[in-house]
Amino acid sequence: MPKLAPKLLIAVLIAMVGTLAVAGVVYAKTYRLSASKSKLAFNVTTIRASKGSVTLSMANPSSLPHGIAIKGHGKNVKGKTVNKGGTSTVTVTLKKGTYTFYCPVDGHAAAGMKGKLIVS
Numbered sequence: 001m002p003k004l005a006p007k008l009l010i011a012v013l014i015a016m017v018g019t020l021a022v023a024g025v026v027y028a029k030t031y032r033l034s035a036s037k038s039k040l041a042f043n044v045t046t047i048r049a050s051k052g053s054v055t056l057s058m059a060n061p062s063s064l065p066h067g068i069a070i071k072g073h074g075k076n077v078k079g080k081t082v083n084k085g086g087t088s089t090v091t092v093t094l095k096k097g098t099y100t101f102y103c104p105v106d107g108h109a110a111a112g113m114k115g116k117l118i119v120s
Contacts, residue, residue, distance in 0.1 A: 030055040035066040035103070040111040047101065048118050055091040056101055056117075060084060065105055070117060072099035081105055094119045 029050060034043045035058060047056070058068040060082050067088040069078040079090035081104065094117075102114035 029053070030057055032057050032059070033068070033101075034059045035062050035064075035113075037061045040064075040103070040108050040113045042101075042103075042113060042115055045115040046118065047115065048120070049094070051094060051096050051119050053091060053093050054117075054119065055089060057087055057089045060086050060088065066108065066113070067104045068101060069104040070094075070099055070101050072117075073097050075099065078104045096120055 029052075031047050031049060031054070033047070033056065035041075036043065042058070054070075056068050056070065056079075058066065058079070060066045061084065063084050065081050065083050067079050067081040068090050069076070070090055070092055071077075073095065075092055075094070077090050077092045079088035082088045096119055099117040099119065100114055101117045102109040
């Protein structure tokens with residue numbers, strides 16, 4: 001019986017991986033950033049990510065409402081706008097290229113609340 005246990009474990013693992021693939025389970029890499037407490041800016045200006053499903057999660061410590069969005073290469077996906085203490089999240093499948101992440105609140109991106117998202 002002990003010799004059968006490793007083979008059974010391997011068979012179960014293979015079945016689980018196959019089930020996840022068939023079910024379309026996607027694992028996104030999450031990149032965390034934050035709005036500035038006092039300026040119309042993020043705490044980072046460049047994010048490097050791998051192609052595929054990418055999630056940006058932005059904490060808002062500011063008294064102003066902010067959100068997170070990604071645009072470029074035919075994409076323009078916006079997370080919800082949140083108030084102080086909230087988190088705005090956006091998930092999108094991206095190909096290789098350079099995209100822009102930005103705050104979708106009127107005037108914020110124009111004031112500098114944006115950055116580069118480089119996908120390789």
